[in-house]
Amino acid sequence: MFFRNLTLFRFPTSLDLSDLEPQLAECALKPVGPLELSSRGFVAPMGQHHDGFQHLCDDARWLTVGGEDKLLPGAVVNDLLQKKLAAIEEKEGRKPGGRTRKRLKDELITELLPRAFVRPVRSDALLDGQLGVIAVDTSSRKSAESVVSEVRRALGSFPALPLNAEVAPRAILTGWLAGDALPDGLALGDECELRDPTDTGAVVKIQRMELSGEEISKHLEAGKQCTRLALVLDDHVSFVIGEDLIVRKFKLLDGAVDQMESTEHDDIVAELQARFALMTGEFKRLFAVLESAFKLSKAE
Numbered sequence: 001m002f003f004r005n006l007t008l009f010r011f012p013t014s015l016d017l018s019d020l021e022p023q024l025a026e027c028a029l030k031p032v033g034p035l036e037l038s039s040r041g042f043v044a045p046m047g048q049h050h051d052g053f054q055h056l057c058d059d060a061r062w063l064t065v066g067g068e069d070k071l072l073p074g075a076v077v078n079d080l081l082q083k084k085l086a087a088i089e090e091k092e093g094r095k096p097g098g099r100t101r102k103r104l105k106d107e108l109i110t111e112l113l114p115r116a117f118v119r120p121v122r123s124d125a126l127l128d129g130q131l132g133v134i135a136v137d138t139s140s141r142k143s144a145e146s147v148v149s150e151v152r153r154a155l156g157s158f159p160a161l162p163l164n165a166e167v168a169p170r171a172i173l174t175g176w177l178a179g180d181a182l183p184d185g186l187a188l189g190d191e192c193e194l195r196d197p198t199d200t201g202a203v204v205k206i207q208r209m210e211l212s213g214e215e216i217s218k219h220l221e222a223g224k225q226c227t228r229l230a231l232v233l234d235d236h237v238s239f240v241i242g243e244d245l246i247v248r249k250f251k252l253l254d255g256a257v258d259q260m261e262s263t264e265h266d267d268i269v270a271e272l273q274a275r276f277a278l279m280t281g282e283f284k285r286l287f288a289v290l291e292s293a294f295k296l297s298k299a300e
Helices: 020-026 074-092 098-115 141-155 169-178 214-221 255-262 268-293
Strands: 007-010 038-043 055-057 060-071 117-128 133-136 186-195 203-207 225-233 237-242 247-252
Touching (some): 007 141, 038 141, 055 268, 117 141, 133 141, 169 214, 186 214, 186 237, 237 268, 247 268
Antiparallel strands (some): 038 060, 117 133, 186 225, 237 247
């Protein structure tokens, strides 16, 4: 269940979330219709083990947006379309025009949709009312905004905006890599991405390497800037943060995780609750560090 990526948005801490459960239920996932390509809505985060549409840990909520997508490969549609177009050309002695092509393609899609396979999808989110932050488990801004839109649909109003740093994240990351003092608890990891500041400049991706070595220094002396940097927080969490302020490769390192995963649990709900509580605690500590380091603006 642990999130692997964190795309973050801020919202006012004054937002009233006390009546969220029935609001989520009103926007529950409905099966995709015969002529629909996709469907989205809220599902129980714990699946069949617990039917609530949210799980609370103090002032943090675990929400899940579920979905059903029809699998309709473009190659299949185009192949059938070409056969229909060829039959028309052979019968009428002329190539069908653009309008005919579009009409036939729409007819094919309508014909194929009811028979298409359905793929289930899900996106988890951590909604922290005390911090005024929603963290979506994805590195795609577009996918994260889709989840935020579903929350907005449920609440009627959800003024959540991407993080805004008062200092350039690239400058901060480059400074840390160059030897500037890291915030308390943070240490360099073994991965970074360096870019020449020019639009067509070189990009260097480094993995599994000591970041304080001479090779890194030479790249920095040549003018390259850090756009992604691996970090470790108190030996509890490792992650890679980019200049877009998206947290990637989020991983809990605490020994409690190993112990939890190796222990048999009679109650799956209790296990999931424990996992989310651990995740929530570490996320709060991480966000506090990021908020201070990048001078993140609060939502109003």
